[in-house]
Amino acid sequence: MAALDPGEKHTLFTSWARSQGIEINGVAPAQFVDRGMGIVAAKDLKKGDCLVHVPTHALISVAQDSIYKMTFPTKVSVHARIATYFSLLSQEKESPYSLWQDVWPSEEDFRDIMPIYWAKELQELLPPAAKTMLSTQKSNLEKDYQTIHPLCPTITRSTFTYHWITTNTRVFYWLYPNLPAHSPRLPKKSRANLTADDCYAMCPFMDYFNHASTGCIPTSDAKGYSVHADRDYKAGEEVCVTYGPHSNDFLLVEYGFILVANECDSVPLDHLVVPRLSAAQVETLKGDGFYGNYTLSPDSTPPVCHRTHGVARLLTLPERRYSAFVGGTDEGSADQGKVDAFLVGLLVEFEREIIEILDEVEGQGEKAEVLVRRWKQVQGIVRRGVKRLSGEIV
Numbered sequence: 093m094a095a096l097d098p099g100e101k102h103t104l105f106t107s108w109a110r111s112q113g114i115e116i117n118g119v120a121p122a123q124f125v126d127r128g129m130g131i132v133a134a135k136d137l138k139k140g141d142c143l144v145h146v147p148t149h150a151l152i153s154v155a156q157d158s159i160y161k162m163t164f165p166t167k168v169s170v171h172a173r174i175a176t177y178f179s180l181l182s183q184e185k186e187s188p189y190s191l192w193q194d195v196w197p198s199e200e201d202f203r204d205i206m207p208i209y210w211a212k213e214l215q216e217l218l219p220p221a222a223k224t225m226l227s228t229q230k231s232n233l234e235k236d237y238q239t240i241h242p243l244c245p246t247i248t249r250s251t252f253t254y255h256w257i258t259t260n261t262r263v264f265y266w267l268y269p270n271l272p273a274h275s276p277r278l279p280k281k282s283r284a285n286l287t288a289d290d291c292y293a294m295c296p297f298m299d300y301f302n303h304a305s306t307g308c309i310p311t312s313d314a315k316g317y318s319v320h321a322d323r324d325y326k327a328g329e330e331v332c333v334t335y336g337p338h339s340n341d342f343l344l345v346e347y348g349f350i351l352v353a354n355e356c357d358s359v360p361l362d363h364l365v366v367p368r369l370s371a372a373q374v375e376t377l378k379g380d381g382f383y384g385n386y387t388l389s390p391d392s393t394p395p396v397c398h399r400t401h402g403v404a405r406l407l408t409l410p411e412r413r414y415s416a417f418v419g420g421t422d423e424g425s426a427d428q429g430k431v432d433a434f435l436v437g438l439l440v441e442f443e444r445e446i447i448e449i450l451d452e453v454e455g456q457g458e459k460a461e462v463l464v465r466r467w468k469q470v471q472g473i474v475r476r477g478v479k480r481l482s483g484e485i486v
């Protein structure tokens with residue numbers, strides 16, 4: 093349920109956004125109980141209506157004068173440059189973006205929801221996939237802080253962390269379509285060399301949109317970033333965009349929330365499979381491109397991915413049967429019963445572990461509420477996997 097009058101600071105920011113040329117049509121910011129701010133339809137909307145357009149000159153990217161002129165050494169990531177820019181602005185009396193910065197979640201808000209801010213013992217209770225993602229996130233942040241600290245010693249670790257996480261949770265993918273392919277303003281000086289980590293832009297007002305697995309799909313071109321309605325909306329309904337086809341472990345670590353129903357959800361099985369492999373089997377799998385990323389998806393057919401079928405064959409059958417399967421000369425249906433029985437065994441073992449972990453997580457009280465919900469989802473996915481693989485349900 094949204095509060096339609098979100099308060100003065102949001103009204104002031106919205107007026108400022110309009111003064112920057114940002115078009116806002118029939119939508120407004122609103123406060124929600126469980127997700128901070130979001131966007132609601134301020135009137136009935138029609139599919140295809142342009143709801144928000146942020147012109148290129150209003151985006152904040154490393155190609156924009158104010159960051160480009162900071163002349164960072166090339167080793168400084170795009171993420172770090174943007175976080176540094178906003179960290180430095182936060183130290184100034186007057187910031188050109190103060191009205192925008194005023195409507196961002198506070199560090200206190202992040203402490204509750206973002207796993208990177210949680211106590212170590214709570215982080216230890218994350219599902220394995222989320223734990224791996226958190227570890228990568230922590231080392232990226234640390235690397236960025238260590239490169240920035242000598243260059244900008246006035247930025248404290250906590251200020252940098254806050255702006256790095258703010259950037260992480262609010263950034264849009266921007267391929268610099270307004271710049272020539274070899275512009276010196278491109279982070280790698282040639283469009284062909286860009287990776288996803290180079291393509292960051294902060295978009296004022298657009299960053300109010302919350303995520304849904306089915307929602308509006310933001311689009312960009314040389315003129316800027318836009319959101320069009322993906323369907324008709326009634327006045328008062330929340331309008332979401334989709335951040336991408338992400339699992340709930342990813343959403344939890346990168347954005348601090350999980351969806352109740354997430355059609356893109358899955359449970360990686362690497363922590364169950366990899367410890368069972370001998371060094372020789374690891375080499376074989378690497379050589380065949382079948383090492384790691386073993387995934388259980390509750391609703392796909394079959395419920396585990398092709399890679400998992402491959403590794404399960406290596407672990408249960410003579411190697412030639414595995415080779416025939418990964419080489420594509422045998423689709424492996426004759427061995428399917430044996431392979432499925434092996435997978436069911438793995439999942440039943442995981443289910444036992446989950447019951448113990450849930451006991452521990454439930455003992456952590458209110459601060460672990462999202463973890464309890466996530467582990468129950470994982471339990472549901474694993475149970476469904478067992479039933480489908482054992483033929484109890486289709």
Ligand SMILES: C[S@@+](CC[C@H](N)C(=O)[O-])C[C@H]1O[C@@H](n2cnc3c(N)ncnc32)[C@H](O)[C@@H]1O
Nearest residue numbers: 127128129261262299300301302303347348349
């Ligand atoms: C781009 S911001 C969206 C605006 C944000 N809610 C705010 O208060 O400013 C992304 C953040 O919004 C929250 N969020 C987005 N979608 C959500 C959802 N479906 N459920 C709960 N929180 C969500 C998460 O905290 C996420 O890190």
